[in-house]
Amino acid sequence: MKIFDQSYVEAHLPVAACLHIMEQTLKEERQGDCVQYLRTAIDLPNTNVLGLMPAYYERGYFGAKVISVYHTNGGTGYPSHQGEILLFGKEHGEVLAVIDAMSVTKIRTGAVSAVATRALANPDARVLAILGCGAQGHSHLNAMAVSMHLEEVRCWDAYPPCAQALAAAAGEKGLRGVACASAQEAVRDADIICTLTPSKEPILQGTWVKKGAHVNAVGACAPTARELDSDLMACSRIFCDNTESILHESGDFLIPQQEGRYGAEHLRGTVGDVLLGRIPGRKTREEITVFDAVGMAVEDIACGIYLYEQAEEKE
Ligand SMILES: NC(=O)c1ccc[n+]([C@@H]2O[C@H](COP(=O)([O-])OP(=O)(O)OC[C@H]3O[C@@H](n4cnc5c(N)ncnc54)[C@H](O)[C@@H]3O)[C@@H](O)[C@H]2O)c1
Numbered sequence: 001m002k003i004f005d006q007s008y009v010e011a012h013l014p015v016a017a018c019l020h021i022m023e024q025t026l027k028e029e030r031q032g033d034c035v036q037y038l039r040t041a042i043d044l045p046n047t048n049v050l051g052l053m054p055a056y057y058e059r060g061y062f063g064a065k066v067i068s069v070y071h072t073n074g075g076t077g078y079p080s081h082q083g084e085i086l087l088f089g090k091e092h093g094e095v096l097a098v099i100d101a102m103s104v105t106k107i108r109t110g111a112v113s114a115v116a117t118r119a120l121a122n123p124d125a126r127v128l129a130i131l132g133c134g135a136q137g138h139s140h141l142n143a144m145a146v147s148m149h150l151e152e153v154r155c156w157d158a159y160p161p162c163a164q165a166l167a168a169a170a171g172e173k174g175l176r177g178v179a180c181a182s183a184q185e186a187v188r189d190a191d192i193i194c195t196l197t198p199s200k201e202p203i204l205q206g207t208w209v210k211k212g213a214h215v216n217a218v219g220a221c222a223p224t225a226r227e228l229d230s231d232l233m234a235c236s237r238i239f240c241d242n243t244e245s246i247l248h249e250s251g252d253f254l255i256p257q258q259e260g261r262y263g264a265e266h267l268r269g270t271v272g273d274v275l276l277g278r279i280p281g282r283k284t285r286e287e288i289t290v291f292d293a294v295g296m297a298v299e300d301i302a303c304g305i306y307l308y309e310q311a312e313e314k315e
Pocket of ligand 1: 105134200296
């Protein structure tokens with residue numbers, strides 16, 4: 001059994017490779033090449049969560065991610081997401097690898113948003129706004145810098161040093177990095193906006209978002225939590241990673257629906273189907289598109305398969 005710890009994953013799962021794997025995975029999930037169910041989440045004290053995300057891949061593997069999400073870890077030195085991915089072989093059912101889930105979750109989530117952005121944003125998008133500058137803020141910067149032709153990255157976080165650190169990281173990539181004092185300032189005239197906070201209340205308002213922008217709504221993963229307000233959701237074309245998950249788990253989508261702002265048909269479909277050419281993505285330069293993502297087990301297992309097969313090849 002192989003053990004891939006955090007430093008191994010960070011060294012062997014480069015952003016460019018992960019972008020390719022996630023694009024394939026989003027398509028394969030829609031083609032029926034893999035099976036996954038809604039995640040199981042057990043609520044722990046202080047709004048923390050234990051999550052279990054299993055998936056099966058036709059091409060020879062299955063497995064599960066077990067992860068704790070501790071938003072109360074801020075400032076303690078412990079990360080908010082910790083756990084492992086177990087990868088099994090389909091032929092004999094043996095455990096092939098145990099893989100650090102924190103680093104895979106971090107890298108794959110930014111890569112998925114970058115694939116969605118490439119599919120849905122206007123191709124001349126240059127200004128990226130990142131709301132929430134923790135692990136996902138850095139992952140999204142890394143992935144967007146590879147997939148889009150960015151010039152400027154605006155960073156905002158409830159904890160200003162995080163925004164300053166991310167702006168500095170953008171500068172190190174040769175981009176103009178700006179730490180902003182408010183979310184509204186960060187998103188003004190932004191072409192791409194990523195919401196990456198554990199906030200339960202909207203941090204992004206529709207009136208702040210320019211026409212033609214693309215939004216990746218990633219931080220809120222529970223039916224009672226959201227980062228986008230109802231006006232933004234109601235006026236945008238909404239796409240997602242997985243329809244069933246969004247209709248069960250996304251407060252961003254479900255809360256305005258419960259308010260009567262729209263019906264389930266307002267969800268246009270998955271980015272996987274856009275990539276496969278089965279449904280249209282963006283239709284005009286002016287419309288606002290939203291990619292609503294709660295994360296999929298197949299993304300984690302696909303990264304695990306890549307790491308395992310790369311290691312096997314080297315032996
Ligand atoms: N959809 C997915 O696939 C997916 C995957 C991983 C993480 N997530 C979610 O994304 C969010 C961010 O994850 P992370 O790993 O970057 O966490 P993190 O703890 O590393 O970073 C969170 C950042 O948000 C800031 N923050 C907290 N509350 C805020 C608020 N109300 N307004 C503005 N900033 C605030 C914190 O200061 C911190 O810098 C979490 O809610 C997590 O559950 C989603």
